[in-house]
Amino acid sequence: MLIKLFISVEKLLINPFNLLFFNVSRETIYLMAGLYVHIPFCFSRCGYCDFFKTTQLRSIPQFVENLKSEIALRAPDFNYQINTIYFGGGTPSLLKPEHLTEILNAIKNFFLISDKVEITIECNPDDLSASYLNEILNRGFNRLSVGIQSFNDLDLQNMQRRHNSHQAKMAVDNAIKVGFKNIGVDFIYGLPWSNRQSFLENLAAFQNLPVQHISAYHLTIEKGTSFFNLKRNGLLNELNDVESLEQYLLLCDGLGKAGKVHYEVSNFCSPGYFSQHNTSYWKSVPYLGFGPGSHSFVENKRFWNKSNLKQYLIGRFDLLHEEETLSQADRYNEMIMLGLRTMWGVNMEDCNNNFTEYFQGFNQIAEKWIDRGWLTVLNNYLICKEEHWFQVDRIIEDFLIC
Ligand code: SF4
Incomplete structure (x- = not known):
């Protein structure tokens, strides 16, 4: 069965980026x-x-x-x-x-x-x-x-x-x-x-x-x-x-x-x-990897094939498989790591909705880096300025939850 998402066209149009992933001409969106x-x-x-x-x-x-x-x-x-x-x-x-x-x-x-x-x-x-x-x-x-x-x-x-x-x-x-x-x-x-x-x-x-x-x-x-x-x-x-x-x-x-x-x-x-x-x-879209050393991400789970060609060539895919389920903190950290490395930044509304327990801390750290001039907010997205991308890992580290 295909996974169906029923999303109003209005919502899709809020973030033009979504148009990369959804076919808005269909009533049912896969x-x-x-x-x-x-x-x-x-x-x-x-x-x-x-x-x-x-x-x-x-x-x-x-x-x-x-x-x-x-x-x-x-x-x-x-x-x-x-x-x-x-x-x-x-x-x-x-x-x-x-x-x-x-x-x-x-x-x-x-x-x-x-x-x-x-x-x-x-x-x-x-x-x-x-x-x-x-x-x-x-x-x-x-x-x-x-x-x-x-x-x-x-x-x-x-x-x-x-x-x-x-x-x-x-x-x-x-x-x-x-x-x-x-x-x-x-x-x-x-x-x-x-x-x-x-x-x-x-x-x-x-x-x-x-x-x-x-x-x-x-x-x-x-x-x-x-x-x-x-x-x-x-x-x-x-x-x-x-x-x-x-x-x-x-x-x-x-x-x-x-x-x-x-x-x-x-x-x-x-x-x-x-x-x-x-x-x-x-953007955390699901993906499936094939071949030794490939990684996959589906519904909060990461899994991968170990980098072992010998086992792959004898078809023992079961021996190659490893996986981990992402915790709430892992997902928050990923959102920060992935978002701040792109020009789209981190959606602050999503952050508040999905990670309410971390949002106060998020805001405090964001303010510190905004005051320093490394981060900025545009249309409710927290964005790292281009001239500071080279050292973005320093900012990301500050946000991470251990
Ligand atoms: S060793 Fe192979 S994979 Fe690595 S950079 Fe060279 S061509 Fe690419």
């Missing part, structure tokens, strides 16, 4: 949801990457078979209409178009899919020949997320990326030529060896790129990466705080001048081109 598919395969390992991945490419055919089984197994318990599908990794563009079609067909067989579904695939630039792009466009993918990271070849070599800046430019050119109209790219800044000049040159290349979405992440050095080993041996260190903040502010300014809307700490888009999938996460 709650929208997302699907995430984790493809954990990579040709090689980038120096900074701590995502769950493997270079064991010979396992891909068995992995695809088991992915289809997992989709069939989990689908009956997830009665939502699917508004977004996201293939992340790893490197999903390593999969042959035939494998991608098999997975998409399995999803279409078992779920009710919105006719406006956003289907994103994460890609490495060196996989994106015109013919591959043409194949995946024709097979239903309508949004690309391309891991460019930098247009500086020295940066790419230092990060142990497989591609070079020429391949990155070609990937975007090819995508536009074959007809993709919704292209996102990733950009890593705050590189330890960068300076103001090299950063500005790189930023200019991203500013001039004819794409609709840019995700920009400051490099962090995480345990289990080759960068971490270099750091431990004193051979690499994070960029200092002053330069990091300077790059962030230049980034906000530069992408703003290029016409991009800064809608989340690390995400910028042309007007109207929000990543619907990621935005769903920040």
Whole structure:
């Protein structure tokens, strides 16, 4: 049975954001949801990457078979209409178009899919020949997320990326030529060896790129990466705080001048081109994840597959499953963490209605940061100012309930 919500059109129109998730033309409105598919395969390992991945490419055919089984197994318990599908990794563009079609067909067989579904695939630039792009466009993918990271070849070599800046430019050119109209790219800044000049040159290349979405992440050095080993041996260190903040502010300014809307700490888009999938996460829309290392969120419950490819390949999904039910305090903390990281902020009326017991404390902390000039209130939403997003974790920490 599909979950039905009977909501007046009036209420929907209060928050235009809701229109992303509900089809107001129908009397009965089905709650929208997302699907995430984790493809954990990579040709090689980038120096900074701590995502769950493997270079064991010979396992891909068995992995695809088991992915289809997992989709069939989990689908009956997830009665939502699917508004977004996201293939992340790893490197999903390593999969042959035939494998991608098999997975998409399995999803279409078992779920009710919105006719406006956003289907994103994460890609490495060196996989994106015109013919591959043409194949995946024709097979239903309508949004690309391309891991460019930098247009500086020295940066790419230092990060142990497989591609070079020429391949990155070609990937975007090819995508536009074959007809993709919704292209996102990733950009890593705050590189330890960068300076103001090299950063500005790189930023200019991203500013001039004819794409609709840019995700920009400051490099962090995480345990289990080759960068971490270099750091431990004193051979690499994070960029200092002053330069990091300077790059962030230049980034906000530069992408703003290029016409991009800064809608989340690390995400910028042309007007109207929000990543619907990621935005769903920040708005606590339900989602279901498939593949080892994937996470799901449904009705106050988080559950996930452990990052174990071996068990996944023998089909022991039961051994991989872990879950937790969110407490009232967990849900409050999530609302703060997710809301203050976006331009939409935290809905203060919802906060009062859903977390009455915490609302007095919420107001006191909010006032403190408003007085300091870091937060502001607009139409009853508590919002973090863009220039303070870089340090938003300091504010969030103040609100959290232990
Ligand atoms: S950054 Fe992407 S391509 Fe590089 S190792 Fe990580 S998942 Fe693979």
